Amino acid sequence: MGEERRYSRSHEWVIREGDSARVGVSEFAVEQLGDVVYLELPAVGKQLNRGDVIGDIESVKAVSQLYAPISGEVIAVNEELEAHPELVNEDPLGKGWIVVLQPVDLGDIDTLMFKADYDRFAAEEQA
Amino acid sequence: MSYLSHTDAERRRMLQAIGVDRLEDLYEDVPQGLRLSGLDVPAGLSEVEVLRLMQSKAAENLDLETRPSFLGGGAYFGYVPAAVGAITGRAEFYTSYTPYQPEVSQGTLQVIYEFQSMICLLTGLDVANASLYDGATAVAEAASMALNATGRNRVLVPDTLSPEYRRVLSTYAEGIGYDVDVGPIVEGGQLDVTEEHAAVIVQNPDFLGSVVAMEKLATLAHSHGALFIAVVDPISLGILKPPGEYGADIAVGEGQNLGGWLSYGGPYLGFIASTPNLQRRLPGRIAGATVDDRGNPAYVLTLQTREQHIRRERATSNICTNEALVALGATVYMALLGKEGLREVAEHALQKAHYAADRMGAVPGFGVATPSPFFREFALRCPVPAEEVNRFLLSRDILGGLDLSRIYPDNASLRDCLLLGMTEMTTRNDIDACVSALTDMVAARSTTREPAGVGGRA
Numbered sequence: 001m002g003e004e005r006r007y008s009r010s011h012e013w014v015i016r017e018g019d020s021a022r023v024g025v026s027e028f029a030v031e032q033l034g035d036v037v038y039l040e041l042p043a044v045g046k047q048l049n050r051g052d053v054i055g056d057i058e059s060v061k062a063v064s065q066l067y068a069p070i071s072g073e074v075i076a077v078n079e080e081l082e083a084h085p086e087l088v089n090e091d092p093l094g095k096g097w098i099v100v101l102q103p104v105d106l107g108d109i110d111t112l113m114f115k116a117d118y119d120r121f122a123a124e125e126q127a
Numbered sequence: 128m129s130y131l132s133h134t135d136a137e138r139r140r141m142l143q144a145i146g147v148d149r150l151e152d153l154y155e156d157v158p159q160g161l162r163l164s165g166l167d168v169p170a171g172l173s174e175v176e177v178l179r180l181m182q183s184k185a186a187e188n189l190d191l192e193t194r195p196s197f198l199g200g201g202a203y204f205g206y207v208p209a210a211v212g213a214i215t216g217r218a219e220f221y222t223s224y225t226p227y228q229p230e231v232s233q234g235t236l237q238v239i240y241e242f243q244s245m246i247c248l249l250t251g252l253d254v255a256n257a258s259l260y261d262g263a264t265a266v267a268e269a270a271s272m273a274l275n276a277t278g279r280n281r282v283l284v285p286d287t288l289s290p291e292y293r294r295v296l297s298t299y300a301e302g303i304g305y306d307v308d309v310g311p312i313v314e315g316g317q318l319d320v321t322e323e324h325a326a327v328i329v330q331n332p333d334f335l336g337s338v339v340a341m342e343k344l345a346t347l348a349h350s351h352g353a354l355f356i357a358v359v360d361p362i363s364l365g366i367l368k369p370p371g372e373y374g375a376d377i378a379v380g381e382g383q384n385l386g387g388w389l390s391y392g393g394p395y396l397g398f399i400a401s402t403p404n405l406q407r408r409l410p411g412r413i414a415g416a417t418v419d420d421r422g423n424p425a426y427v428l429t430l431q432t433r434e435q436h437i438r439r440e441r442a443t444s445n446i447c448t449n450e451a452l453v454a455l456g457a458t459v460y461m462a463l464l465g466k467e468g469l470r471e472v473a474e475h476a477l478q479k480a481h482y483a484a485d486r487m488g489a490v491p492g493f494g495v496a497t498p499s500p501f502f503r504e505f506a507l508r509c510p511v512p513a514e515e516v517n518r519f520l521l522s523r524d525i526l527g528g529l530d531l532s533r534i535y536p537d538n539a540s541l542r543d544c545l546l547l548g549m550t551e552m553t554t555r556n557d558i559d560a561c562v563s564a565l566t567d568m569v570a571a572r573s574t575t576r577e578p579a580g581v582g583g584r585a
Contacts, residue, residue: 038407043278058407065441 005093006109007118008069010051013093014109017100020075021109024097025057025066025088028122033059036088039081041099046074050108054099057088070108072101189526191389195557196526197483199504199548200334201262201289202392203384205362205472206552208463211386211456220455227412229427235451236426239414242458249364249461250357250378251371252400257412258454259397259446262381263295266328266358268444269377269399270296272408273326273354274305275443281306283324287333288358290534296328316340320351326377330358331367335531335546336480336497336504338367345374354405361385361398362550363502365466365473370400377401384550386460387453396453406430410444475551476503483549483558490565496544504548506531506541513545516568523564525557 005015011029015022030036038058048054048068055066078097081087088096103109113121133141138150147153154162172180191204198204215221219234226232239257246255259265270282282300284293286309293309300307310319312329316339320327327348331339345355357370359380370378382396383389401409407430415429439445464472484505488495492510507528509516517527528545535541549558 040407 005115006069006112007115007121008067008112009121010067010069011122012066012069012098014069014112016106016109019102019106021070021072021101021103021106022097023054023069023099023101025092026118026122027092028119028126029064030089030092030096032126033057033064034061035059036085039085039088039098041077041081042074044074044077048072048074048101066098068101069112070101070103071105072103074099075102076100189521191526191552194524194526195553195560197528197545197547197549197553197557197561198526199550200529200546201291201381202389202395203362203503203548203550204389204552205384205386205550207386207388207456208460210463211459214459215452215456220452226451227428229425233426236414236428238455238458239412239449239451240416240426241462242454243414245458245461246398246400249361249369250359250375250398250400251369252375252378253371253403254406254409254413255398255400256409256449257414257451258382258449259379259399259411260448260450261383261393261395261397262289262358262379263292263397264446265379265381265397265399266292266356267296267299268397268410268446269356269379270299270305270326270328271303271410271443272377272401272405273356274303275408276354276405277325277352279323279325279353280304281308281323282326282328283308283310283318283320283353284328285310285312285318285330285333286535286538287312287335287337287339288328288330289334292330292358312339312344316343318344318347320347320353322351324348324351324353326354326356328356328358332360332363332502332504335506335541336501336548338500338502341368341370341375342373349374360502362469362473362476365469365471366477367473367502371402376405382453382457385457386463387456394450394453396450396457408443411446412449472551473502476549476553479503479549479551479553479555479558480505480547482555483547483553483561486558486562487547487565490562491569493565496541503550504546506544506546509543509545510569511543511572513543516545516565519568520561520564523560523567525561525564527561 003016005013007013007026011026013024013026036057036059040056042055048071050068050071052068053065054068057064057066077099090096142150196204223235226235229236243255243257247253259268273282274280284307297307312318318327327344329339329341329344331341333339341357348355354376355374356377356379357375359370359378361380361382362384377399379399382398387396399409412428413430414426417425417427419425480501480503484495487493487507494508496506496508513530513532517530520527528547531541531544531546
């Protein structure tokens with residue numbers, strides 16, 4: 001079950017890939033943001049606690065912060081986004097990924113929401 | 128509605144409304160001893176009397192138009208072309224308040240865009256903002272950018288960064304919570320940079336006038352992951368290599384001498400430019416060029432909302448203003464002079480400083496303390512306290528230099544030194560007059576103090 005995409009209340013998704021976890025922004029959040037024009041991402045090696053700021057995501061409408069959905073070390077950053085921030089809009093669950101974390105505890109992923117729960121959560125938040 | 132101040136009847140009504148009998152009752156908590164019992168103000172004067180009074184007061188000022196001055200240290204008496212005043216004085220520019228709505232302020236926005244473009248050309252960097260308060264705050268803003276970009280918490284500055292800039296930097300550091308390390312540039316152009324430093328901030332020419340080997344210091348800073356911030360005299364860039372060519376990440380400086388008056392110290396003009404990767408950390412306003420719905424050129428403020436309206440307390444800087452009118456003056460000045468004119472102004476300063484150093488340094492007892500190469504300023508070592516030299520020069524109607532013992536009280540090598548600055552306004556006569564005065568001062572000292580046996584030197 002670990003390989004199913006999970007979602008945080010701060011609108012990031014997490015998917016387990018072996019011992020690591022890939023993190024991105026939810027489709028809902030991307031839709032709310034509009035065209036993404038810039039991302040400020042952390043350096044590889046940065047230790048994050050759940051809830052820490054990963055970086056900033058800037059759209060034509062607003063600058064928002066990205067939060068770590070689980071605790072872990074940043075082991076990869078999507079450098080493609082520097083030149084092509086639009087990937088976040090075009091393919092938020094794929095090429096628009098943000099970072100890969102080495103989780104402190106892989107079990108943290110299981111505490112996050114399944115898609116159906118997240119969709120309900122997002123719909124309520126929007127209402 | 129009347130804009131006259133309150134009538135007695137209105138006052139009475141207001142007092143009645145709040146249930147107080149007399150105005151004085153509102154002040155009853157102020158101790159009797161602190162209350163003013165009448166002002167000692169003379170009777171009114173007629174307009175012409177006021178004019179004469181003010182003229183007589185103004186005549187007591189020592190102005191730079193009528194006597195030589197060698198004061199510098201960050202503010203310079205340069206020529207301000209008449210066009211600067213004529214254009215900045217136009218009501219469209221002079222009286223408009225926050226004219227940044229693109230629908231109605233294309234003129235102002237275009238001026239800012241031109242100013243930024245000129246600062247980019249001058250510094251050899253890619254992005255400049257709409258200006259900052261002055262050179263000192265520009266240094267502090269650049270430091271904030273570096274702290275934010277590197278995630279580090281210290282900056283390193285040599286003691287040859289303007290002492291005033293260092294003080295402003297320390298004030299910012301105290302508020303934001305970072306450390307400012309001050310260390311000398313030692314032999315061979317080395318500085319004690321570590322991996323903890325967010326930036327190395329170097330002034331060129333430095334406070335004592337010397338041209339610094341910037342490229343070496345930039346490489347040194349970068350090898351420790353620190354940004355390199357150049358603090359430059361914009362006029363010097365008429366002949367010196369621009370910061371973008373020696374690896375500076377950020378260039379800042381004081382733009383007062385780009386067609387600005389001395390004005391008793393302000394308003395002045397800070398400028399800041401950076402490499403493209405730091406553009407989102409540039410403080411304040413940036414005007415950008417675009418096209419409107421008909422394809423015509425149009426200008427708008429860009430990146431501003433990000434910092435001030437959205438990031439708010441998380442912003443690198445919350446500076447919300449610029450020096451639009453002074454920046455306009457600088458834009459007019461740079462447009463008038465062009466590359467060639469700027470080079471000539473810089474050459475005037477350079478040549479006069481070197482002529483002055485040769486002549487003044489040759490007066491017996493005097494010597495030049497600033498190592499070559501220097502640009503427009505140099506430290507002159509005097510045989511007596513610098514303050515005494517200044518007093519003597521003043522008696523000859525000459526405004527001397529900056530007394531460096533006040534600025535570097537602990538630096539023995541700068542004791543009895545004056546910092547003397549030149550601009551294109553300094554004439555050969557000014558310098559020669561100063562040389563004669565210094566020579567006379569030395570001669571007067573030797574005749575009054577050295578006659579044999581009459582209280583001469585032991």
